[in-house]
């Protein structure tokens with residue numbers, strides 16, 4: 001099981017969350033440029049923004065809605081840190097294999113398609 005660098009850090013990212021939830025085209029472009037890719041959990045259908053920092057390391061940005069929607073996170077006790085939903089992790093791994101989730105590259109992380 002890979003080591004996740006961070007638990008969901010939505011509490012630290014109110015502005016990012018607000019932008020994600022706003023979901024405008026400009027904001028989408030902003031976070032896509034930063035390497036974040038929308039990924040949907042195959043089990044609970046929660047959407048998150050994921051970014052590959054390295055093959056082993058993925059950053060995940062949760063939205064408040066996603067946190068409520070994900071059964072894994074919803075089941076956590078107040079203050080408990082849940083690393084991530086296992087089904088979501090599998091979806092992210094699949095996206096990385098498919099090339100939907102860009103891997104970091106030396107000359108930036110743009111890729112065709």
Ligand SMILES: [Zn+2]
Nearest residue numbers: 041044070085
């Ligand atoms: Zn899930």
